[in-house]
Amino acid sequence: MSKEYPKGKANLEVLSETLQGLAANDRDILVVTSDSRGSGKLVPFGERFSDQIIEIGIAEQNLVGVSAGLASAGKKVFAVSPACFLATRALEQIKNDIAYSDNPVKLIGISAGVSYGALGSTHHSLHDYAALRAINNLAVLAPADNFETRRSIEQANEMNLPVYIRFGKKPMPHLHDENTEFVIGKGIRIKDGDDLAIIATGECVFPALLAADNLENGHGLKIRVISMHTVKPLDKDMLMEAAEECRGIITVEEHSVHGGLGEACASCLLQNGYGLPFRIIGIPDEYTVSGSQSEIFNHYGITGESIAETAFNLINIK
Amino acid sequence: MTTDELKIKAIEYRKKLLYYIKNAGAGHTGGSLSCIDIISVLYNKVLNVSPDNFKDPLRDRYIQSKGHSVEALYVVLAACGFFPEPDLETMCRYRSHYVGHPTRKVNGIEQNTGALGHGLSVSVGMALAAKLNKQGYKVFTLLGDGELTEGSNWEAALSASHYNLDNLTAIVDYNGLQITGPTSEVCKTDPLDLKFSAFGWSVEQVDGHDFEEMVRIFNGTPFRKGQPSVIIAHTIKGKGVSFMEGEKKWHHGVPDDGLYRKAMHELDKRMELIR
Ligand SMILES: Cc1ncc(C[n+]2csc(CCOP(=O)(O)OP(=O)(O)O)c2C)c(N)n1
Ligand SMILES: [Mg+2]
Numbered sequence: 001m002s003k004e005y006p007k008g009k010a011n012l013e014v015l016s017e018t019l020q021g022l023a024a025n026d027r028d029i030l031v032v033t034s035d036s037r038g039s040g041k042l043v044p045f046g047e048r049f050s051d052q053i054i055e056i057g058i059a060e061q062n063l064v065g066v067s068a069g070l071a072s073a074g075k076k077v078f079a080v081s082p083a084c085f086l087a088t089r090a091l092e093q094i095k096n097d098i099a100y101s102d103n104p105v106k107l108i109g110i111s112a113g114v115s116y117g118a119l120g121s122t123h124h125s126l127h128d129y130a131a132l133r134a135i136n137n138l139a140v141l142a143p144a145d146n147f148e149t150r151r152s153i154e155q156a157n158e159m160n161l162p163v164y165i166r167f168g169k170k171p172m173p174h175l176h177d178e179n180t181e182f183v184i185g186k187g188i189r190i191k192d193g194d195d196l197a198i199i200a201t202g203e204c205v206f207p208a209l210l211a212a213d214n215l216e217n218g219h220g221l222k223i224r225v226i227s228m229h230t231v232k233p234l235d236k237d238m239l240m241e242a243a244e245e246c247r248g249i250i251t252v253e254e255h256s257v258h259g260g261l262g263e264a265c266a267s268c269l270l271q272n273g274y275g276l277p278f279r280i281i282g283i284p285d286e287y288t289v290s291g292s293q294s295e296i297f298n299h300y301g302i303t304g305e306s307i308a309e310t311a312f313n314l315i316n317i318k
Numbered sequence: 319m320t321t322d323e324l325k326i327k328a329i330e331y332r333k334k335l336l337y338y339i340k341n342a343g344a345g346h347t348g349g350s351l352s353c354i355d356i357i358s359v360l361y362n363k364v365l366n367v368s369p370d371n372f373k374d375p376l377r378d379r380y381i382q383s384k385g386h387s388v389e390a391l392y393v394v395l396a397a398c399g400f401f402p403e404p405d406l407e408t409m410c411r412y413r414s415h416y417v418g419h420p421t422r423k424v425n426g427i428e429q430n431t432g433a434l435g436h437g438l439s440v441s442v443g444m445a446l447a448a449k450l451n452k453q454g455y456k457v458f459t460l461l462g463d464g465e466l467t468e469g470s471n472w473e474a475a476l477s478a479s480h481y482n483l484d485n486l487t488a489i490v491d492y493n494g495l496q497i498t499g500p501t502s503e504v505c506k507t508d509p510l511d512l513k514f515s516a517f518g519w520s521v522e523q524v525d526g527h528d529f530e531e532m533v534r535i536f537n538g539t540p541f542r543k544g545q546p547s548v549i550i551a552h553t554i555k556g557k558g559v560s561f562m563e564g565e566k567k568w569h570h571g572v573p574d575d576g577l578y579r580k581a582m583h584e585l586d587k588r589m590e591l592i593r
Contacts, residue, residue: 033498035464035467035496035497035498035504036497037498038497038498039497055498055504055505056467056505057464057467057496057504057505058434058435058464058465058467058468058496058505059468059469059505061469062467062469084433085433089433116418117410118342118344118410118411118414118417118418119344119417119418119419119432120418120419120421120430120432121421121430122385122419122430122431122432122433123418123419123432123433289412289413290410290411290412290413290414290415290417291411291412291413291414292412295412299412
């Protein structure tokens, strides 16, 4: 019997309510948008807190630069824009005006990964972890479900540091109960097991869990599943613990196989002397196939069945 | 093609783009309806480009910087014979080349666009190459009025006048709306004519749904020797479907069955009147 995961809403839907909760108690909270309040489902926020939302227009570089200035004056700034444009159109502003200059802006990349599906590669952000991981003084997060999304926004707000948080717009099932401990920089072990560990981030955590259930039911394998919501700084302890205790590791991410979670894990493991069966599942280095998010996931093997197959083959190689 | 024929085409194209948007379940309806007449005039009356000469280095170039209105471009390219129209049945489907923004996998498309604020710079490069190679082709690009807040446009505008690119024409789809609402409320860009002329461009205004005027003005470029030209085309977002006109929610709204029938019915009625 496969475990049931209760239905949740889109992580995107959690953004507006969380920010409203924060803004109600803190007049310094500011949401800054680039013709993106509709895409960010922030219209209700804008109506309720009309003096805590700043519209910049379609100008992501300006969005990030202005946000840096606002933050330098003590405002608690959430810059919200599609991840594809926010992360790399404004890359130099993120690097210089925010990270290098210590302006603790929270960058919220909406409709991330391939959420925009058939709108095509201009609208995909499959390179944001890679680009932003290389920038010092910036945390990079991809929450998996509604709970992780809310907690990452709330905790980022408490931190006096720059943070990038990206998520999608498809409804996500609930993967945690409300009492789960959530700490930026610490992975969450959702499922125990020591045959293999699947370390996933963002919307890939759910198919990773399905794969684990699948392997348990079909083959009696015990699969550890970790939600590595913080891609940087990576929870190296949890990763190395998995390498100690499991027979292999698979990483899964809605990102290019280059420069993301998988390569971050590989680098840590190898440099700490761990050599074990290891696979990176993500979007390969090619023109991404066209289609909806789920068609793209299917195509590249980011489904419960496909991850299970990769996992099964991985532990069976000697 | 006569003005009367262009008017008939305007309705046929609108019906087709609505059909394909409905069929795909996705699309940027309002902006496609606002620029379809501009694209029609370009391909039917202005540009020296066709499926036969598309590989010719001397062809004219059209770069659609406001890539989201790709449905309008697809419909006109199909009508000009760049690809079989039924290909558009696959729009936005798994493995289709006809994705929601222009890509060069589709015959007739010069440049991949969709992230706003890129087309003008690329067009400057194409126009500059023509000057360097002493080639006579012209470059046209279509910009959204909301898109103009991307600073890259103004960097490109400086390059264009610095290099005296009178073979370059930018057309602004001046429909006054973007996603959030009126462009004047999101981030003022007016007066556009004065801004462009201060950047060294010669400026004309046109009614972006008046075929005679567009044919005359588009074919009158460059307006001044040695200067890039900009045409501010006054348009209506959602033009041609009464309940979509001037309504921001149709930016990427897809009509349900009832509204789709209503829209088609309106367009049929209009066709009866002009036939
Ligand atoms: C760089 C970038 N930022 C944001 C978007 C999302 N977006 C698509 S269309 C649009 C509004 C465009 O408004 P406008 O240029 O006026 O186009 P039109 O009214 O003709 O549809 C926005 C913000 C984008 N495609 N590219
Ligand atoms: Mg507009």
